[in-house]
Amino acid sequence: MYHPPSGSGFEGSELEFVEIYNAGENAVDLSGAYFNDGIVFTFPDASSLDPGEFLVIVSNTAAFQERYSGVSASGEYEGQLDNSGERVQLLDASGQLLFVVDYRDSSPWPSEADGAGKSLVLRDPSLLPSDEDDYSAWRASSEELGSPARPEPSLDIVQVVINEVLTHTDLPLVDAIELHNPTGETAEIGGWYLSDQYENPKKYRIPNGSSVSPDGYFVVDEIAFGVGETGFSLNSHGEPLWLFSADENGNLTGYSYGVEFGASDNGVSFGRYVLSTGETEMVALSERTLGSENVEPLRGEIVVSEIYYDPSAGGYEYIELLNTSGENVRLYDIENPANTWRINGLAFDFPSGLTLQPNQMAVVTQVEPSVFREYYGPLEGVMVLGPYAGALDNAGERISLQKPDSPDLVDGQVFVPYIDVDVVDYNDKAPWPVSQQEGACIERVDLVGFGRDADSWALSYCEQGSPGWVRGMSYEVWKRAWFSDEDLQLVELTVPTSDFDEDGEANLWEYATGGSGRISLVGINQTNPEGGGFEMSVRRSLYPSDVVWNLWFSDALGDSGLWEERENEAEAITRTLLGDGSELIVFKGEIIGEASFFRLGLSLEN
Template sequence: LRARLDGVTVSDPFLHAGLMARETTDANARFAAAVASSMQLGCFFEARATAGGAATTAAPRGGFRANYPQTWLRLRRQGQTLTGFAGVDGQTWVQLGAQTFSGLSNTLYLGLAVASGNTNSLATARFRDLGPAIDPVTVPALAFPREPLGPSSRATGMIFSEIMYHPAPRADGRNLEFVELYNARSVFEDLSGWRLSGDIAFTFPEGFILQAGEFVVVAAAPEDVKTVYGITNVLGPYTGNLPHDAGRVRLRNNLGAIRLEVNYSDQPPWPAAADGAGHSLVLARPSYGEDDPRAWAASELRGGSPGTPDAWRPTPLSAVVLNEILAHTDDPVLDFVELFNTGSVEVNLSGCILTDDPATNRFRIPAGTRLPARGFLAFDQNQLGFALNSAGETVYLLDPEATRVLDAVRFGPQENGVALGRTPDGALPWRRLMLPTPGHANTPRRVEPVVINEIMYHPISEDDADEYVELHNTGVTAVDLSGWRFVDGIDFEIPTGTTLPAGGYLVVAKDAARLRANYPQLNTA
């Protein structure tokens, strides 16, 4: 028998909810159960082999995390042995543990069980999809793509678990901007007088307690969030707003000390799908620390998951990534977008969407389109029905139902005829490539002759006027730098007619006259 555990109210970190088989309804009867608990404890097998004896628990090496609302539990009987399993899709299972009994009755009581773990607090569980396990597949372990929710700072066990800073526009005008917090400690946290600061401001009310393993959402428009998502654990409103380009959110304790800080951005390496495409930012790898962009990912589904865990929902489509684009061309060369299957099995792409506007499904991949394992597939601008913007934009790959952005790439202005792609194929970094290769393995990254060779960012004089950046041409031919610009950190456009000879150097200074006075060997560029 199997069931999906949609969610639980966290009465205590040690709550139990799951499938149980009992010999009798007596309090100390023999039993076996596949259960899930709080996010801290995850899923495990529990059994009492002897009536009146102590119950024992078992779990696979490394544990099996709770994945609400996609926590699947299964209990199997074979003769005198009862075995518990857990999974995330109702098809593939990991064994939690097993118990072999002696003289176990042929007739058992089977049902859904919930135990609070706290005699003073009620626990509830929502079970769905109860029924027989059909063609189950057992595997040694599942490779979750994210870390379990846990502390991201040594300063506190509280975490920012989700941030919706740029919700997709809605026809009803409801504001779904929010920040979600989670108590990753093993005990409750009294948040009385704690506050959010940065680009928003909110003070938690006196007496507000967040239990271990519980979420709370702080929203710009609490009633809008409650109505759209059907949740109740929402506070607010906060003042201010979460900027759509780059913003800061801090958590301060009741003494004003900063306990958490996130400085997010809509630019790479931050996930592009969270910037107006419907997804939220979720803390996927807390071990990096909450202010590291590598710690964050786009939510599994558009809309995010406020007030609940962001469950892993496996799909074969997640193996397919955007792998190469060419966005600046002249006829007869055409813009193109290339897909790559990083997985080991063929994937059906029928109905998937490629677009440069998350609100418009501009191109649907034709029915029957299949991408072999480690295979490539490219669509040019004529097939897509739209060209890419050479000045820069974002390209999205969506699933057929448009419920999730499978992959997205945001790029800036592109040089004519120079492709941008992952190298090696399927890897995280996007690089300018030596050659465009639509439908084939990417070439190595393009080696740029001009490099940033030296930076003086903190002069010993403590005078910012002594700052400079040096460029160097490592190539064998001169490079025309007319119109080249520094766009991040400093803002400067190199004047028309500036040429950097082979092996030459060019210094861009905060104060050119002062730099020449300090370094008389320099000449005027």
């Protein structure tokens, strides 16, 4: 019980407790076992816990016994459990880990345990969580104030969820809430409550006799839940929403389900979305689906494409953005130009008057733009902004790219709602990409994938980041990053077949081999190894998705030569990552005839 409510004449912090349970078949010797992370406590000699037995240690014995009359405490610990979440571990006398949990006070951890009267309990005490931060192994207690030193009552209730919420509408649309029954049995929800306040659950009462069929949906709109003395409205600026189980007499029966959402564009609903990890998020949907299965999340016009959050390998911390919309995107409210886009989590507000063009990247960095360009190259077409105050958290945090909505009046004051365009909730633990080297930079591998999903990300090909390069990029994106606006006016010089920097290498070659269009790279080498045949090495960028490589052979040059593509007569025998976003490929083939010639051809996929 990490955040109990105050009561019985004591502050909430004095009413904390930690319960230990032996789910095994043998007694456990706790002599000298200790907590040293989160709270401090050492078990005295001869302490043991029999199979199926509970024990409780507390913050304040007098406070605990006042609230939980008749329940014995095995000791008082020093310190307090963090209401925001922390790591708590129990070790045996030799220092071996017995149990650890790294709980949090926000979704997907049960928020009912965060000051709302419930404790945090294992769903199945006989099973160890898969990881210390495995939220799915925990739930809020069935009983108010928990059930210390005794088994947790089971919840024999069909667990309906809040599945979609429409909060920002103009007539003829009205705000609405959709419930979903993901189970295989009918859910009788007559008498249940919906509320926008956990501490005041009995607001809108679902009519008696209401039910949700297996895998079915139940929709109620503000015409129903917004009337009467206990009616409420949905806040278009964002708020929490709760569902509470109750019997037909209105008595709460222990189950609750809560969601939280932010501001949204007019007519855009939020829906429950399941990540690859099994966690759920309420996200803006690409279309409203009230009464039916949710569709994919709405994809913002600008996405976060790279985060270099731990620059201990060298270079400078930054966040890279990419305009994937195909249109110019103004980074401010057209009607209120002083209200600009921002990155929440960095406390960075974009300067006024900026527009990001199609395929253009922006980099927001911790240092002056001139310092950044000196280190990473000119990046002629990339908008480099900064510096921002503070630093990205190396352990992970939520980064939200947000745009301003129209100002509103709240309690007589002007309020500017901000709408999430793209959100990344990265961390330094699996399933997020984990670096085995110094530093950590992650790149988005799926530009149309959901930014909060770890499956959309991978470690960067470059240890110190790769601004100006994006996984699966096209020639158009590369051209926009490495040529200035003035350069792009010279259309004939920036097409793939031209040689902008006049170094003898076409723009397409420099793109395909990891160049910038302004820097000459050694791209191809040929040798004749012992035993005959030939070997050819070529540097190839790992980022493009639209480059086609072709190997051609001929037995003569000039008019008499006939070039043929012979894919099967040359194979890549080695691939070596170079650590800079490219790889070195060595091809090996047989000499054909008395004299053979070969060439490497490049083209772009249509």
